[in-house]
Amino acid sequence: EPEVTQTPSHQVTQMGQEVILRCVPISNHLYFYWYRQILGQKVEFLVSFYNNEISEKSEIFDDQFSVERPDGSNFTLKIRSTKLEDSAMYFCASRWYSYDEKLFFGSGTQLSVL
Amino acid sequence: QQQVKQSPQSLIVQKGGISIINCAYENTAFDYFPWYQQFPGKGPALLIAIRPDVSEKKEGRFTISFNKSAKQFSLHIMDSQPGDSATYFCAASTLQGAQKLVFGQGTRLTINP
Numbered sequence: 430e431p432e433v434t435q436t437p438s439h440q441v442t443q444m445g446q447e448v449i450l451r452c453v454p455i456s457n458h459l460y461f462y463w464y465r466q467i468l469g470q471k472v473e474f475l476v477s478f479y480n481n482e483i484s485e486k487s488e489i490f491d492d493q494f495s496v497e498r499p500d501g502s503n504f505t506l507k508i509r510s511t512k513l514e515d516s517a518m519y520f521c522a523s524r525w526y527s528y529d530e531k532l533f534f535g536s537g538t539q540l541s542v543l
Numbered sequence: 544q545q546q547v548k549q550s551p552q553s554l555i556v557q558k559g560g561i562s563i564i565n566c567a568y569e570n571t572a573f574d575y576f577p578w579y580q581q582f583p584g585k586g587p588a589l590l591i592a593i594r595p596d597v598s599e600k601k602e603g604r605f606t607i608s609f610n611k612s613a614k615q616f617s618l619h620i621m622d623s624q625p626g627d628s629a630t631y632f633c634a635a636s637t638l639q640g641a642q643k644l645v646f647g648q649g650t651r652l653t654i655n656p
Binding site: 535 | 579584585588640643645
């Protein structure tokens, strides 16, 4: 079965540093998402991306966050100046077309901000 | 109004028993209700989903029951197995627009052999 691939699986960074989390969505998918899960809490929506632009973002997704699809295969989440509270598991997800319900998640990147 | 409330937080069931997890939602615009299964170190994986035009959907040992008037839905796992031990999340979304999922808090299910 096709997979959403995320790298790295773990990332440790110092507060104030920039991090880029990388994702390779399933190849024919058109809609891309980032979610995050703080330890022991529920999964939260961050942002959705379609046709090279953000289609919706949550209150969490402030000016410190940005997303990009730099080429035909990668989808990245950048945090410009990390805070302690950014420590979480970040999941990339993708789906095929507009009314396709099935959302595929990657295995996540565990971000630890020290 | 966007919340999805899930209970219980944790559940222990004997092998062969029935596991039941409940969720309630507030936003009547939601029209898609999936359940996700998550194993440690992995991302959520879609288990089963339902739309509000039916009251029940069954796939193998997994059944979703949906009560539109009460704004509640539940997951039933029949003949629970140790391999079912995982965290289960209910979620809800609209099928219009970005289709962002609103997740419940999760239920850690343990099946004792």
